[in-house]
Amino acid sequence: MNPDGILVMDDHGLIRAVNPSAERIFGYAEGEILGQPLAILIPPRFREAHRTGIERYLATGRRNVPWSGVELIGLAKNGKEVPVEIAFGEYRQGGQHVFAGFVHDITNRVRSQARRQAEHQVTRALSAATDLKTAAPLVLEAICEELGWDFGAFWRCDLEGKKLRCDAVWHRDPDLLDPFGKATKSIALESGEGLPGRVWKVAVPFWITDVLDDENFPRASAAAAVGLHSAFAFPILLGSEVEGVMEFFDRNLEQPDEQLLATVAVIGSDIGQFVRRKQVEAERDLALAKAVIARRVAEDQSVELEAQADELQSQAEELQGVHAKLEAANLALTKANSRLRERTEEAELARGLAEEANRTKSSFLANMSHELRTPINAITGYTDLMELGISGPLTEQQAVHLGRIKASTEHLLGLVNEILDLAKVEAGQLQITAERVEISEIVQEALDLIAPQAAGSMLELSNRVLPEEGHVFWGDGDRVRQILVNLLSNAVKFTGSGGHVTLRVVKTSEPRSGSIPPGSDWIGLEVEDDGIGIPAEKLQSVFEPFEQVDPSHTRERGGTGLGLTISRRLARLMGGDLTVRSEVGQGSCFTIWLPGVPTSSGAPDTGELPSWPRKAVSVPRLGEVGHMLVRCAEDIVQDTAARLRQDPSTREAAELDPAQLGDHTATFLVDIGLALVALDEGGGELALMRDGTQIQRTISHLHGAQRARLGWRADALRREFDILRSVTSEHLRRHLSSSDGATVEDAIAIVRRLLDQAERVSLRGWNRSTADQS
Numbered sequence: 001m002n003p004d005g006i007l008v009m010d011d012h013g014l015i016r017a018v019n020p021s022a023e024r025i026f027g028y029a030e031g032e033i034l035g036q037p038l039a040i041l042i043p044p045r046f047r048e049a050h051r052t053g054i055e056r057y058l059a060t061g062r063r064n065v066p067w068s069g070v071e072l073i074g075l076a077k078n079g080k081e082v083p084v085e086i087a088f089g090e091y092r093q094g095g096q097h098v099f100a101g102f103v104h105d106i107t108n109r110v111r112s113q114a115r116r117q118a119e120h121q122v123t124r125a126l127s128a129a130t131d132l133k134t135a136a137p138l139v140l141e142a143i144c145e146e147l148g149w150d151f152g153a154f155w156r157c158d159l160e161g162k163k164l165r166c167d168a169v170w171h172r173d174p175d176l177l178d179p180f181g182k183a184t185k186s187i188a189l190e191s192g193e194g195l196p197g198r199v200w201k202v203a204v205p206f207w208i209t210d211v212l213d214d215e216n217f218p219r220a221s222a223a224a225a226v227g228l229h230s231a232f233a234f235p236i237l238l239g240s241e242v243e244g245v246m247e248f249f250d251r252n253l254e255q256p257d258e259q260l261l262a263t264v265a266v267i268g269s270d271i272g273q274f275v276r277r278k279q280v281e282a283e284r285d286l287a288l289a290k291a292v293i294a295r296r297v298a299e300d301q302s303v304e305l306e307a308q309a310d311e312l313q314s315q316a317e318e319l320q321g322v323h324a325k326l327e328a329a330n331l332a333l334t335k336a337n338s339r340l341r342e343r344t345e346e347a348e349l350a351r352g353l354a355e356e357a358n359r360t361k362s363s364f365l366a367n368m369s370h371e372l373r374t375p376i377n378a379i380t381g382y383t384d385l386m387e388l389g390i391s392g393p394l395t396e397q398q399a400v401h402l403g404r405i406k407a408s409t410e411h412l413l414g415l416v417n418e419i420l421d422l423a424k425v426e427a428g429q430l431q432i433t434a435e436r437v438e439i440s441e442i443v444q445e446a447l448d449l450i451a452p453q454a455a456g457s458m459l460e461l462s463n464r465v466l467p468e469e470g471h472v473f474w475g476d477g478d479r480v481r482q483i484l485v486n487l488l489s490n491a492v493k494f495t496g497s498g499g500h501v502t503l504r505v506v507k508t509s510e511p512r513s514g515s516i517p518p519g520s521d522w523i524g525l526e527v528e529d530d531g532i533g534i535p536a537e538k539l540q541s542v543f544e545p546f547e548q549v550d551p552s553h554t555r556e557r558g559g560t561g562l563g564l565t566i567s568r569r570l571a572r573l574m575g576g577d578l579t580v581r582s583e584v585g586q587g588s589c590f591t592i593w594l595p596g597v598p599t600s601s602g603a604p605d606t607g608e609l610p611s612w613p614r615k616a617v618s619v620p621r622l623g624e625v626g627h628m629l630v631r632c633a634e635d636i637v638q639d640t641a642a643r644l645r646q647d648p649s650t651r652e653a654a655e656l657d658p659a660q661l662g663d664h665t666a667t668f669l670v671d672i673g674l675a676l677v678a679l680d681e682g683g684g685e686l687a688l689m690r691d692g693t694q695i696q697r698t699i700s701h702l703h704g705a706q707r708a709r710l711g712w713r714a715d716a717l718r719r720e721f722d723i724l725r726s727v728t729s730e731h732l733r734r735h736l737s738s739s740d741g742a743t744v745e746d747a748i749a750i751v752r753r754l755l756d757q758a759e760r761v762s763l764r765g766w767n768r769s770t771a772d773q774s
Contacts, residue, residue: 154169198233524593
């Protein structure tokens with residue numbers, strides 16, 4: 001059969017002759033087409049141009065197209081458009097024009113060009129995308145536009161739920177979105193179910209000539225409603241694993257095209273290679289960021305350890321008789337520091353070495369303090385015996401000397417006791433009980449102990465804590481008494497003769513502390529004096545070990561500089577805090593914040609976590625939350641970035657690229673997750689990490705400084721953390737939801753507290769950077 005169709009038309013535009021090839025190309029029988037206008041073989045959108053062209057030629061002899069090699073679009077009987085190449089001829093018969101057209105079907109050539117163009121457009125889309133989520137809509141549009149299909153969908157494999165879910169769609173006609181688009185987005189398919197499920201199962205392209213006749217197509221009714229028939233789908237392969245499925249539909253009945261299926265199989269492999277490349281790049285960037293941060297952290301820890309070594313050396317000089325042992329401890333710390341420098345590339349190991357060195361120091365101090373107590377107690381005992389005259393009567397000068405010896409040993413014993421308490425706190429060995437305690441009893445006992453000291457200084461002690469008010473806290477009564485005695489003693493020391501020291505209690509749901517959450521009942525014990533006061537720049541440093549506001553004044557009145565350090569750490573171990581407000585020349589007010597006991601029960605509401613848990617094992621599923629946070633870190637960062645760009649409160653985010661907007665947030669979340677996993681597996685003291693790891697604090701501080709340099713407002717930075725907390729909680733709840741969901745909330749609350757702390761550190765970094773710029 002002649003592959004070229006022949007059509008003969010008179011000057012009225014009527015078809016007068018047709019050969020079998022033309023019948024095959026357009027799908028008409030000879031009897032159906034003879035005598036019909038040529039316009040039935042022309043798509044409606046081109047008919048007017050054809051009519052005016054024929055009329056112009058018959059009237060003027062001018063034509064706008066060449067006689068041969070013209071590529072046009074024809075219309076078959078079934079309504080399907082057919083690409084053809086036409087050559088024209090003309091002769092006259094009986095005074096009339098007769099036109100002959102030689103038609104060549106170029107469908108295969110056009111399809112081949114379209115497939116190549118589709119591959120090219122997909123390659124361009126992948127080069128412009130950052131990940132599969134952004135690439136999928138571009139790939140759907142490229143294939144539909146170039147190959148002429150009406151609807152496309154991208155399905156992502158949810159390996160945990162063993163389901164396929166639609167992540168993106170593209171449509172040529174908005175009417176396809178309702179109901180077929182909605183049906184596609186709302187359904188989840190298992191392996192082997194529907195067209196995408198079959199492709200997922202066998203990992204090869206698949207073609208359906210008419211989905212309405214397919215027994216395994218759940219969306220058939222929705223497809224029928226919008227007139228969709230043919231469909232094909234192909235897998236996105238990551239090695240031998242199916243990462244997702246691309247699915248396409250057309251309103252025409254299309255027979256299987258093996259060349260098209262071969263083309264999309266190559267496209268699916270290219271997309272899989274793109275996904276793998278992006279994964280490798282993300283892993284490389286994350287590893288590089290963690291290495292840089294680890295190096296910074298190790299350097300900071302090295303400086304901190306050197307400072308601790310110097311402090312130990314100073315203590316060795318003051319404690320006579322233990323110089324050699326302190327030198328050995330200093331040498332041990334120096335060796336630990338040397339080992340730490342050799343492992344700067346491994347952040348977790350560096351942190352572990354630092355913590356081990358700190359435990360070594362604390363253990364050493366505890367052991368030394370116990371060893372020192374024996375000779376000191378012996379000196380005190382023999383001094384008492386000599387004062388009693390056991391060795392004979394004493395002269396007045398000998399009595400004075402013995403009094404000085406006794407005072408010095410008592411001072412030294414107090415120093416040893418304070419060092420021992422500090423060492424126990426840092427080593428996690430200090431025992432804290434948790435029980436219901438009546439405040440007024442503790443207050444009165446502390447006042448009785450300090451009353452002689454106050455009387456000797458001619459001070460007035462005022463107790464505003466009334467027993468009938470019935471204030472009760474949840475904690476360790478002995479430790480609270482120890483804190484109160486220390487605060488009252490300091491108030492007496494630093495208040496002049498005739499001054500006043502007042503003790504009162506407050507109850508609130510919003511404590512004045514940056515490290516404990518509002519919203520629960522809190523008891524505040526205030527010790528206020530009208531003494532010398534504390535300069536503003538030293539209000540926080542007074543809680544550091546061996547830090548003293550005025551060393552010369554302390555030498556006159558005594559003191560080691562450890563009392564406030566120990567007091568704050570004891571308060572925090574009980575789930576509370578110790579804060580101060582002061583004004584030079586006006587006096588100071590120290591407040592112990594303690595969890596209150598609700599009147600309806602005998603213990604705090606653990607569902608709200610009013611106090612920071614002491615042990616990791618007391619927080620169920622903490623390790624699960626840690627693991628999930630590591631896995632979801634990248635998705636959390638992407639969702640947070642998307643919300644930041646849309647939120648009117650963070651308009652600064654729209655101008656940043658993904659790297660600037662993310663700013664190591666993924667590394668920050670991964671570190672939180674790893675820390676929670678380590679605590680859960682080791683059963684460590686959760687209270688000791690309330691301020692976050694060094695990596696978290698470093699990233700948070702640098703993040704605030706970066707936002708300041710980029711021109712962010714402080715309100716925008718706060719809003720960013722609001723969104724991050726919300727997105728993080730949503731991801732964790734979605735992936736960890738179960739019948740035991742209440743226990744997951746306790747672990748998520750720990751994560752949110754660490755994010756709260758990160759926000760405060762970031763704001764400090766923002767403030768410092770802003771001040772430097774001004």
